[in-house]
Amino acid sequence: MRWLALIWKSLLRSRRRTLLIVGSLVLSVFTVAVLQSLLTTLDSITNNPNSGSRLAVRHKSGITQMLPRSYETFLRQQPEVETVCSLQWFGGYYQDPRNFFANFASDETTIFQTFREEFGLANITEAQVKEYLRDGAGCIVGESLALKNGWKVGDVVPLTGTIFPINPRLTIRLIFKSSRPSDENVLHFHYKVLEEGVPRMKGLTGAFWVRVHRPEDIPRLIERVDRHFANSAYETLTETESAFNLAFVKMLGNISAIIQGITIAVVLAILIVTANTMGTAIRERGAEIAVFRAMGFSASRVLSLLLAEGVLLVGLGAALGLLLAQAAAGGVRSAMGAVMPFFADFEIASATALLCLAGALAVGLLSTFIPAYAATRRPITEGLRSVG
Amino acid sequence: MNANRFDLGGGEPIITLRGIAKSYWREALEIPVLQGIDLEIPVGSFVALMGPSGSGKTTLLNLVAGIDRPTGGTLEVCGHELNDLDDDELAAWRNTHVGFIFQNYNLVPVLTAFENVELPLLLTSLGRRARRERVAEVLALVNLTDKQWNYPRQLSGGQEQRVAIARAIVTDPDILVADEPTGALDAKNAEEVLGLMGRLNADMGKTIVMVTHDPKAAHHARHQIHLEKGVLDRAVEVNR
């Protein structure tokens, strides 16, 4: 018998109690891990570091209204502007309507420049870009999307339009890698395909995405653009990606408070349950602890053994809870990732997992230490007497 | 000669009590349990500590075994002045020098007989193999080799007490202390346990101090000491 065997066997003394603690820990760690990860995931959308230097120009009356592409000329003339890209949500699907992913008709000449971080432009060669520009029926797709559908460069992807009455057949010319999986769940094709296939879209776009040289120029630019097009047939609404996200952040503030509140409640509840259970378990072993000490186990040795039991018990529950959360995260990614792109980033970050583990261990130590310490301070003779 | 010195035959004393007193306090009220006990127990004795219930037998035994501390007097056991040892030193001292046998066996229910016996050896420097050999040896001595993988609940009371005895002697201590070791056993099992203790004393030279109020059990000892209201009353040599 080794020490660990002794600890393990003591742990299984009352199977029902052990199961109760492990079970409640699995549930709480699972809940906390998933909620905290949700928070991290939501946070990461609003904290997209690339969004600070971009703004979106749309029709004032809503996103279904179009703007003339000729506006681009004015936008380009502004000294703050680095590049402008027309972007139209196409809303097509591949094979199955449920097989959803983001797909856009976009200005192939500026798309890479405008979203260079999202496309991982640093890893794309000029030859690859030329390949895409050369083929008017070409498209570019993110790696995770390609992987999911088993696509490779050169494959033809027939898209079925839902908003627009065309079904373009697109040849993959480039598969790009992004730092975030959510940015890879997307397909872009030449704007001309939309303009030439759908007569009513000729010369029109849903939005311009404008990249500026310096983020601090943005407020001035927004004001100038919207003033310039005021009282025209197509009035504009210009806002930053961050501004758009700001509305999100406001809502996130509440979600965050709720999630933190739930986390605290769960931690307190599990602390009470664990402390109560460990307390009873240790008090019931008063005689046994006295016998151990009579045999020569020092008080600190007994204390360590009891703490090890508590930590092992709680660690076991936490590990199982995290495994469960990890499995659930995989489920969320594949089930929701396609519908809400940011869920493609959903994961139990190792920092979150570590935090959960550390929290659980703290709960284990805290809930065991108090009754265990009291038990080892108790006179041996008193413990022996409690045998009855 | 001091009136409280009891002649338990010759031999070097392994236990020496001088003016041992023990009181409990209930609020400000002092409840004296032992008062001025002087006693020398020679190496190799088998002493039965007798007396009416509440006379302080268990209290005295616990002091000798180093799991309790006196409120007055000094005691030297196995060459150590126990008052000079701190709690951790005392624990280590018990592990080497004292084996405990309890009325209700006090085996760990989640450990097998073998593991229960091995328990005190975890504190020694013995390796796994040496521990196993030693445990097998003492289990053979108490005649329980065939039950070594049983859990306490799968053993009879007599068998449990024999496992407890094996556990008490596994570290090869000098002294065995037993508090009513046959109190929970029927006559036949009691005889068997007492016979075993007699052999440990006679063949292995263990000094045994056994608390009992059963004259039949006390008869197995070589000396009987009577405790009356916290003072030693008389010592009797057992004639066999």
Ligand SMILES: Nc1ncnc2c1ncn2[C@@H]1O[C@H](COP(=O)(O)OP(=O)(O)O)[C@@H](O)[C@H]1O
């Ligand atoms: N922890 C304690 N607090 C108060 N009184 C105690 C305590 N332990 C023992 N006593 C008292 O000391 C006396 C002797 O007890 P004990 O040594 O157990 O007697 P015995 O073993 O001879 O029956 C009893 O009156 C008992 O009530």
Ligand SMILES: [Mg+2]
């Ligand atoms: Mg007693």
